[in-house]
Amino acid sequence: MPEIDLNLLTALDALLAECSVTRAAQRLGLSTSAMSRTLTRLRHVTGDPLLVQAGRYMVPTPYAAKLAENVSQTVFSARTLLQPPGEAINLATTERSVVIRANEGFIDLCAAPLLQEIRQVAPNMQLLFASKSDKDVQALREGKIDLEIGVLGTNAPELKTRLLFSDRFVGICQKDHPLLQEPGITPERYIRFPHVVVSRKNKQWGPVDTALDVLGLRRKIVMSVPSYGCAINLIRHSDAIGLVPFTVLAWSDPCAEINYFELPVPTPPIKVSAIWHPRMHADPVHQWVRETIVKVSRSEFSRHTRAVLEKANVK
Structure with missing residues (x-):
């Protein structure tokens, strides 16, 4: 062979x-x-x-x-x-609750297939999603949460991470928005319209603003909202421009009323990771939950990416 x-x-x-x-x-x-x-x-x-x-x-x-x-x-x-054998577990009979801190985008993307996977493999387990109001590392250190999903927001050296997928920001606007009526979205045309931003803490400066600042340009931000769902609903009914991760377009199904476009300035990728404390690293149940989340999230990210591209007729 x-x-x-x-x-x-x-x-x-x-x-x-x-x-x-x-x-x-x-x-x-x-x-x-x-x-x-x-x-x-x-x-x-x-x-x-x-x-x-x-x-x-x-x-x-x-x-x-x-x-x-x-x-x-x-x-x-x-x-x-190639690693020493760990404690054997029977997932079919394991009773355990795992607390996961994640934002609504990840929950919308992966919760349903995760539920299906757990019901089939570990029916006595619970996944308890906690709201992501901050990225405080103490919750992981103190065991208040078992796993965090999102962009690493700390330099705490002891934390373990596993990349799930890399997303990116795209712009959104009404389907007949003046921005789309001319070919080529330049930075100058991009900042000509009002902007809506998404921030849990009313933060109004992000990667796109950093890139624009290099060019001596600045957006006019007229409103800040706490979720991407709120932003999408606002964009549907106004001439404002929004900024969302690409995957949000799939679960929100906005393509009939709004269009997305590539940003006219470069922004770094959104690296969505699973983050946990070392004390949970060798725990067999935690390992299974982590690997299940990796498998499901990557599968759903690929599926949703294809769905958005198909809706937009991108070959």
Whole structure:
């Protein structure tokens, strides 16, 4: 039998999580050219492009999205074989509550498939989602929450993290908005209209403002709201412009009334991770919950990305 290079699985896991050759290379400590060659090998082995260009970004093919549902678990299982055996658990009879702090976007994205997975594998377990009013690390340290989902907002050195997926910000406006009537959305045209921002603490400065500031430009922010759902409803009924993560477009189903557009300035990716305290790292139930969340979130992110692109007729 021909030898199988299992390192390709690790590379595929990183590529499907990041949807970027550069970021996947950084994650594995490789050069961009080395990761690009690895992607070429993966395409040859699988007979599928795996990641294709969509504007300035790369998106997974349907085959790659299907692979993503299994590759992360396969990599985890392979690594587990090289570690000391842990305590055996019977998930079918395990009674346990796991407290997860996450925002509404993640809950809308993943709660339903997580519920289905738990009912099938661990019917006596509970996932208790707590509201994400802040990113205070003490809640993890003190055991008030078992797991946090979101962008790492602390430099606490002891915390463990696992990247779930990389999202990005896009602009939204009414379908017939004047901004869309002319080809090419420039920074100057972008700031010409009023803006609505989403912030739990009325924060009015973000990555897009930093990028605009470099150009000597500034948005006119007319309102701050606490959730993306509120922002979308406002955009539907006004001439204001909003800013949301790309995945929000799928669960909010706004495409019939509003359009999204790529921002005219670069912004860093939104790296959504699972974050936990080291004392829970070897706990077998916690491990299973983490891996289940990784599998479900990556699958749902890929599925929702395809759904939004299909709605917008992006090939």
